[in-house]
Amino acid sequence: MKASSSQRFVNLISEILRISPQDVVDTIGMDDISTWDSLSHMQLIVTIESDFGIELSADEIVGMRTIGKIREVLHSKGIEA
Amino acid sequence: MDPSGKLVIVSGGLGSIGSSLADSLAEIGARIAVLDIHEATSASPTPPHPIYHVDLADEHSVASVLEDLVRDLGEPAILVNCAGLIHSEPLVNITNPNQRHHSRETWDAVLRSNLTATFNLSSQVAERMVMKRIRGLVINFSSISAQGNPGQSAYAAAKAGVEALTKVWARELGPFGIRSVAIAPGFIATSSTEAALTKEAIADLKRRTPLMRLGTTEEIFSAVRFAIENDYLTGTTIAINGGLAL
Ligand SMILES: NC(=O)c1ccc[n+]([C@@H]2O[C@H](COP(=O)([O-])OP(=O)(O)OC[C@H]3O[C@@H](n4cnc5c(N)ncnc54)[C@H](O)[C@@H]3O)[C@@H](O)[C@H]2O)c1
Numbered sequence: 001m002k003a004s005s006s007q008r009f010v011n012l013i014s015e016i017l018r019i020s021p022q023d024v025v026d027t028i029g030m031d032d033i034s035t036w037d038s039l040s041h042m043q044l045i046v047t048i049e050s051d052f053g054i055e056l057s058a059d060e061i062v063g064m065r066t067i068g069k070i071r072e073v074l075h076s077k078g079i080e081a
Numbered sequence: 082m083d084p085s086g087k088l089v090i091v092s093g094g095l096g097s098i099g100s101s102l103a104d105s106l107a108e109i110g111a112r113i114a115v116l117d118i119h120e121a122t123s124a125s126p127t128p129p130h131p132i133y134h135v136d137l138a139d140e141h142s143v144a145s146v147l148e149d150l151v152r153d154l155g156e157p158a159i160l161v162n163c164a165g166l167i168h169s170e171p172l173v174n175i176t177n178p179n180q181r182h183h184s185r186e187t188w189d190a191v192l193r194s195n196l197t198a199t200f201n202l203s204s205q206v207a208e209r210m211v212m213k214r215i216r217g218l219v220i221n222f223s224s225i226s227a228q229g230n231p232g233q234s235a236y237a238a239a240k241a242g243v244e245a246l247t248k249v250w251a252r253e254l255g256p257f258g259i260r261s262v263a264i265a266p267g268f269i270a271t272s273s274t275e276a277a278l279t280k281e282a283i284a285d286l287k288r289r290t291p292l293m294r295l296g297t298t299e300e301i302f303s304a305v306r307f308a309i310e311n312d313y314l315t316g317t318t319i320a321i322n323g324g325l326a327l
Contacts, residue, residue: 039253042211046256058212 097239
């Protein structure tokens, strides 16, 4: 069975930021996780774009500093995350 | 990448290699913007491309010139970092009682023109490429001297630094589709080579080069063109040196 897009989102975040899937919660942000630095942020953006087939704008990239903000942007593009 | 219609920034574009690259790139359809610290002279006449005067070692000047350039011509897709300063000076010179070791002043000047200039311009252009989602290319100019040419402490260190930056940027910017490639020419038949080396030194270099001659600016262009057109090439240095090993 194919994973739902929200499951894929959690797996992707947990893999790139090297945190457990349970820690992928909206309130967590760049300031809370040491592995979420500017380099892994770039990787996160590019992976989200290719996995979900979207292109993010510069403003969106800059604003996606918490899991909640990333989910908001994805929801605004009609993606369940 | 197909260069036609793309905006290419050529730094050091009034120099021997830079001016020839700018003309050749324009011939294959690229739009050119030249950045250089110098004014055009009779030795380097005004090219038919827009020129922006800037000391690339000064990051604030780079920021303001880039703003003008983008306003005038749009976003660059390719940056060719060709600005540089070729300089020879031994680490220790026992025959010069006034200056027995490599001058700190020339060390700084050589690092500024070759390494800091490349860093300043590339960091600001790469920022634009990332933010504007342009799958661009940065081409850096290293040199065979990066291998450790005796008599060129500052120049060799600066060019080895340029090669290191090329690898770092390939890894950092690769996920965004931005490539970074270095070209390391050997000794090219240019006025800068003539100015930096004596006739005897040039003759000796030709003898030591397996292909028995200096390279040409056309041969450098052919490497630049390859770097532009091959979309799987990144993080590497292309050596164009007639087989010469230092
Ligand atoms: N000519 C060769 O044989 C040779 C060999 C190996 C590597 N290279 C490298 O190729 C590049 C081009 O060499 P070239 O032979 O055309 O040299 P060149 O001296 O003819 O041109 C260099 C240009 O860079 C400009 N420049 C220097 N410092 C600058 C600064 N701070 N800001 C803005 N512009 C600046 C100069 O004004 C000049 O127009 C250089 O990086 C050089 O180190 C050349």
